[in-house]
Amino acid sequence: MTKTLEIVWIILVGLTIFAYLLGHLHYINSFFVAILLVTTFIKVQLVLDYFMELKNVTGKYRWIPSIWLSIVMSLIAVAYYLPA
Amino acid sequence: MHNAALKKEPYPPGDFGIWIIIYVELITFGLFFIGYAFSRRANLEMFNHSQLMLETTSGFINTLLLVTSSYFVVKAVTSIQNMTDNRREEFNKKASKWLFLAMIFSAGFLVNKIFEFSHMFGEGLTLSTNKFFMFYFMLTGFHFMHVLLGSIILFNIFQKTRIYGYTIEDHKGIVSGAAYWHMVDFLWIILFPLVYIIR
Numbered sequence: 001m002t003k004t005l006e007i008v009w010i011i012l013v014g015l016t017i018f019a020y021l022l023g024h025l026h027y028i029n030s031f032f033v034a035i036l037l038v039t040t041f042i043k044v045q046l047v048l049d050y051f052m053e054l055k056n057v058t059g060k061y062r063w064i065p066s067i068w069l070s071i072v073m074s075l076i077a078v079a080y081y082l083p084a
Numbered sequence: 085m086h087n088a089a090l091k092k093e094p095y096p097p098g099d100f101g102i103w104i105i106i107y108v109e110l111i112t113f114g115l116f117f118i119g120y121a122f123s124r125r126a127n128l129e130m131f132n133h134s135q136l137m138l139e140t141t142s143g144f145i146n147t148l149l150l151v152t153s154s155y156f157v158v159k160a161v162t163s164i165q166n167m168t169d170n171r172r173e174e175f176n177k178k179a180s181k182w183l184f185l186a187m188i189f190s191a192g193f194l195v196n197k198i199f200e201f202s203h204m205f206g207e208g209l210t211l212s213t214n215k216f217f218m219f220y221f222m223l224t225g226f227h228f229m230h231v232l233l234g235s236i237i238l239f240n241i242f243q244k245t246r247i248y249g250y251t252i253e254d255h256k257g258i259v260s261g262a263a264y265w266h267m268v269d270f271l272w273i274i275l276f277p278l279v280y281i282i283r
Contacts, residue, residue: 013151013152016151016276020141037277037282047269052096052262053096053097056093057093057097058094068110076121
């Protein structure tokens with residue numbers, strides 16, 4: 001379990017560095033925005049599952065934050081990609 | 085993490101009251117995030133232009149600080165959950181060391197954010213500059229208040245570990261405080277790319 005937490009932390013830091021480099025080097029286009037949204041979803045889900053220990057919870061209490069996350073990230077994507 | 089790794093729990097860890105607060109915060113911040121995304125859509129050029137004035141490196145450093153402090157907090161919780169009855173002092177001490185590190189990183193976030201805000205105000209940027217900065221100051225300012233409250237919670241938990249106050253039977257306090265801190269962390273994980281990076 002200890003190693004799992006370290007791996008989760010490394011993934012979170014790695015994906016944060018990736019996001020920063022995209023922004024810093026101005027590599028932001030529609031494709032990379034999709035990648036950013038997916039990696040942000042993964043990061044939050046990792047925090048929910050491993051740091052908040054929701055992976056050990058059964059039923060609706062495990063899924064409420066994940067459903068919230070799916071709705072928020074989907075609507076952000078809709079606002080970005082929907083043609084004007 | 086402890087016995088729960090083998091058996092699923094019917095309720096989320098910690099006091100259920102903290103989860104009610106977390107759900108309310110999720111709705112509030114969720115509406116802010118969605119509001120930002122759709123306002124940006126309606127004012128694309130202005131949002132993209134204004135975003136260039138943000139200090140992305142400062143936001144990046146703050147993300148690393150929060151993610152790492154969250155890791156320290158979960159290590160503190162694990163220390164308490166792995167406690168054996170006859171080694172209460174040892175495990176509380178271990179938890180207090182992790183919490184101390186978490187508090188240093190949370191203070192780093194707050195100081196860095198104050199510098200960022202003062203730089204923005206120095207540039208003459210305020211809530212009323214335009215819609216982008218209205219969202220920027222409201223979202224990051226509101227989040228700052230949550231980090232501040234989270235830091236106070238961490239300090240209280242830290243104090244309790246210093247008097248060896250958590251036992252294997254009674255440690256809901258540290259788990260509840262940790263849940264709040266992780267929420268503050270993941271809200272920033274969304275806020276950073278949304279406001280600082282995506283254009």
